[in-house]
Amino acid sequence: MSTTSIPGASVWEQQLYDHLIEHVNGEWEILRDYERLAEETESPAFAYLARLILDDERRHHQLLNDLAETVRTSASLSGEPTPIPDLGMFRADRDKILAETERFLAAEEEDNRHLERLAKELGDVRDTTAWQLIIRLIQQDNEKHRHILRFIRDRARHGA
Structure with missing residues (x-):
């Protein structure tokens, strides 16, 4: 109720x-x-x-x-x-949003490549530290960021 x-x-x-x-x-x-x-x-x-x-x-x-x-x-x-906010917000500064979103996506993807290498380097201490877990959690956050950025990009492209 x-x-x-x-x-x-x-x-x-x-x-x-x-x-x-x-x-x-x-x-x-x-x-x-x-x-x-x-x-x-x-x-x-x-x-x-x-x-x-x-x-x-x-x-x-x-x-x-x-x-x-x-x-x-x-x-x-x-x-x-x-x-x-309503998705109409993507109408303002649409071209700038699209350009910057692509740049942010590329940065997140590059960061993920670095984190993947770091996670592999920490493999030897995965059972005695939480370090590898922390890197994996950051990678999951980065995936969330990429998901948000793709959402923004797709809505801005279609004039939402």
């Missing part, structure tokens, strides 16, 4: 909003548990790795909150700016 009814929202918009809010609220307990264990543990390794997870989870919560607020604002037709 919704705690916030959105004036003017369709059934789908209200259900989507409710689902997003429910998801965010449902994860607070596990986040508190991660944080508590990271603070209480005597394992610096666990504390470090748990904080990496917490950083991601906090960002995920912010993204889901932004999405929920965007749904609420859009559905209410208030005209207020939304946290997640």
